[in-house]
Amino acid sequence: MLASKLYCPTLREIPAEAEVISHKYMLKAGMIRKNAGGIYTFLPLGRRVVRKIENIVRQEMDASGAQEIMMPIVQPADIWHESGRWNAYGPEMFKLKDRHNNNYCLGPTHEELITTLVRNELRSYKQMPLTLYQMQNKYRDEIRPRFGLMRSREFVMKDAYSFDVDEEGLHANYENMYNAYTRIFTRCGLNFKPVQADSGQIGGNRTHEFMALAAAGEADVVSCTVCNYAANIEKAIPKTLELAHDTEKEAELIATPNCATIEELVNLLHISIEKTIKAVAFTIDGKKTVLCMVRGDHEVNDVAVQRIVGGNDIQPATEEELKVHGLQPGYMSPINADIPENETFFILVDPTAMNISNGVTGANKHGYHYINVNPKRDFKNMTVATIRLITEADVCPACGAPIEIVHGIEVGQVFELGTKYSEALHATFLDQNGKAKPYVMGCYGVGVTRTMAAVIEQFNDDNGIIWPVSIAPYEAAIIPVSTKDASMVEIAATLYHTLCQHHVDVILDDRNERAGVKFNDADLIGYPVRITIGKKSIAEHTVEIKTRRTGAEEVIRIENAAARIQEILETLRAENK
Amino acid sequence: MLASKLYCPTLREIPAEAEVISHKYMLKAGMIRKNAGGIYTFLPLGRRVVRKIENIVRQEMDASGAQEIMMPIVQPADIWHESGRWNAYGPEMFKLKDRHNNNYCLGPTHEELITTLVRNELRSYKQMPLTLYQMQNKYRDEIRPRFGLMRSREFVMKDAYSFDVDEEGLHANYENMYNAYTRIFTRCGLNFKPVQADSGQIGGNRTHEFMALAAAGEADVVSCTVCNYAANIEKAIPKTLELAHDTEKEAELIATPNCATIEELVNLLHISIEKTIKAVAFTIDGKKTVLCMVRGDHEVNDVAVQRIVGGNDIQPATEEELKVHGLQPGYMSPINADIPENETFFILVDPTAMNISNGVTGANKHGYHYINVNPKRDFKNMTVATIRLITEADVCPACGAPIEIVHGIEVGQVFELGTKYSEALHATFLDQNGKAKPYVMGCYGVGVTRTMAAVIEQFNDDNGIIWPVSIAPYEAAIIPVSTKDASMVEIAATLYHTLCQHHVDVILDDRNERAGVKFNDADLIGYPVRITIGKKSIAEHTVEIKTRRTGAEEVIRIENAAARIQEILETLRAENK
Known part of the structure; x- marks a missing residue:
């Protein structure tokens, strides 16, 4: 890509409403723009990041044996009436009518849709286990959308649903998805923790949230300083405190x-x-x-x-x-x-x-x-009954050691739904004895666009974003310090074409701008590797390679540059495996 | 992929509402299911076809220099009020309100959104030409959704928008997109024709529709039997007929x-x-x-x-x-x-x-x-004024030769919008003389899911679909006639793994079903190449390879099978280049 062609309107001033760093930098770096409260457009650089995350999610879902489908966003009301959630879901659900006055919603989730989709067709125990997933916009009419992509009203989610014949099958599927999610967030470069969570309104049994640890997170995560206990604060049940018992006086x-x-x-x-x-x-x-x-x-x-x-x-x-x-x-x-x-x-x-x-x-x-x-x-x-929130003065519910409570961003969740939806929607299969039984279901979500925000919350400095190479909009940027110098331009162009041939995802900053502007933009956008072509490139036949994350700079002879850049990228890629 | 794992609920009976062949076969082959009128789920095989079409579109868009973005589906009403289309668009627009009673629509198209997105940021003639595109669900509340994916209410579309400084730039961009569309539909294997069309309600100047010729098409396409004139019937202006002039009598x-x-x-x-x-x-x-x-x-x-x-x-x-x-x-x-x-x-x-x-x-x-x-x-x-429709009794408006009128499915359209939206929305840039001018715009659409239907309308027989290899759900299917015969199973598995290693997109039908069922399903689903492992595979060490489109069968020694299959696929792929 040539930077002169890229539509990337960077900002000098950040809109005041941007409170958290990911929101600020995505606006400033020309990655997103707001169209309405909690509703955004992803500009080319932002779209590239989302696509890279989607590809990682898709690869890991496919590798786990899940099959991709595409359900509608507009869902008929009748299936929500059947499950009893049309009214129960509350004002977060966007509702609409068609020209014939029929009721629909914009899917906030797809349990009803997928269960009614497969009932009558997923008939036999022989067809299970089965896991289906999709990558799609989801809709929740948040009362106060905020923090950019962290709490928006239209967002990209990968949602998966599993169907098993019994609890044992569900547990196996759950483990399978848990492991796939661990690989997904590792590959996205996130610092995350799976924590026990409460199944709440969606119903069901066991559930874990995948939390990206970050100060801007809206969730509180309890974790033990000794054992591996970790839970969402609402799920952690504090031990009852033994208190001094005085002689009872009269009230x-x-x-x-x-x-x-x-x-x-x-x-x-x-x-x-x-x-x-x-x-x-x-x-x-x-x-x-x-x-x-x-x-x-x-x-x-x-x-x-x-x-x-x-x-x-x-x-x-x-x-x-x-x-x-x-x-x-x-x-x-x-x-x-x-x-x-x-x-x-x-x-x-x-x-x-x-x-x-x-x-x-x-x-x-x-x-x-x-x-x-x-x-x-x-x-x-x-x-x-224990109805209080745990505090840092409490001990680990599992082992009694000291705990800590930190902020987290929920980027994924795995759920054992059990038969909640299959029973409500009369969705059954025939078991080995020819007996009708409800599917034993699980559901699994990854917040794709929220993951993008979480990565930025974790990896940034005063100059901008520091992308993990796996989801960076481009892996490397080549900056000729002057586009008026024909030799620099030629060296830059040659290196650019060599890297392209080796499938490096590279951008050449061929804009007629001051070097300082280009360096600032490269830091702001957060390309993992920056290659500078300057006066030394002509005088000494060298280029400077800088790694954004470490700040490490090295000077390499031009003829060795392409190989060295690929080596550095390989090292960076290995960090997210 | 193993067929035993694939979620592909084929039907014996086709729902009566399916009138056209693409709708029938997609339902029968377990590729789509209806959730509401004109609203469908794409099951795994259907999703794969859509994804392959999306990938072709994306590759050609990127190659043309267009940049991918992702705009919201839910659009605020105010920008539609600004352009004057909130009321003018009519009942095909799905409208909704959020919890604060603000008005939104589900985007039927994105001229308003993209124009307001870039205004104030696409400021200089130096930033143009610029073309942005997205791949996304679109919504039109058809009064009578029908023909499956040919006229649905939720569908996948690629829409692109170009911004130029003058008409000359727009013409160049239009040619560029016209050529990209020609490559896209060629690669999808379609038999298509670009025809002149009327710009109608969307406004603007020159426009072509890309028509897939098929009996089920709802559009009428006029084309000359001699010159290369081709137009949508509403666009074709018939020549005035000279009639015998009798002596006038009194009325x-x-x-x-x-x-x-x-x-x-x-x-x-x-x-x-x-x-x-x-x-x-x-x-x-x-x-x-x-x-x-x-x-x-x-x-x-x-x-x-x-x-x-x-x-x-x-x-x-x-x-x-x-x-x-x-x-x-x-x-x-x-x-x-x-x-x-x-x-x-x-x-x-x-x-x-x-x-x-x-x-x-x-x-x-x-x-x-x-x-x-x-x-x-x-x-x-x-x-x-000429207000009559042309008929087959008329002559070519361009050269006077005989014409023919055939049915077509509109799979794409390119439009020269000019300044209609940029003027209405006060979206301007500064030209070389520092003078504010409205963008000169074009818009370009590909009906992704409709293309899937159009391909089936063109390529099918009594047994099912005949996919072009470029968008087939799998390129090849291996069928061991009995899964109870360990030797057959082993030969099939070995060939399957070899083909997978060579990146052939192959499915192994390992289901414990009769051979006839597997053959019927393979023909119905329409895999371009079918490989049968039967008794001869053991006795004579051969496999049978059948090409779906030509019906050609050949018997090949097992050790040469993988190479020959790749050769056949290469030949088939070359047909769509």
């Missing part, structure tokens, strides 16, 4: 004016925060109210709450809903509340909160708390 | 009960159809009424009418609209009509109809016609 109502927060309460009463019991309330599917009690210094894990109570949509409860049950915002607890003993109200108490003796909690009266509260004695009708 | 009103059609009129009056003058009326954009007069044996070309009158949406006029102007359906003509002399009503008379002497036409009174009508004398306020 006492005291005035605590202007103490609607734990901090205010601690300051007023001069007590340790570990003596306070905090209340947080949720509504699930608009039908169930859940009052959650954790120790004052802990946070409630809403995913755990939802896992325990069930349902699809968990939201903070409104003041109105709370007042119905005599719950006073800022001063809530199960004490003095008017709580029905049925399936519309749940009190969940974290076991660490249960262990508090003579603690402080709300009295459901504005400006009042109880002191000397002992939950085991004073709370009624509650369910004890 | 006379006669009763013609039950003669609302030309056929009834001819039968009643025992006259030649060439003496009748037919009326057809349209409404354009709901604002203009157009009364069209052609000779009774001719048909009106509504595209020509729209070209002459202007406007976006042409529809047959309703009885109500006609009666306002005193026009009596079945008995219409300009005579006795109540026609306003302004821009809301047009009378168009075809010049051949003008040449009729003493003809017959409607009297705008139920059950009455005029005889001895001489349009030049009797019609008022009309515009004379």
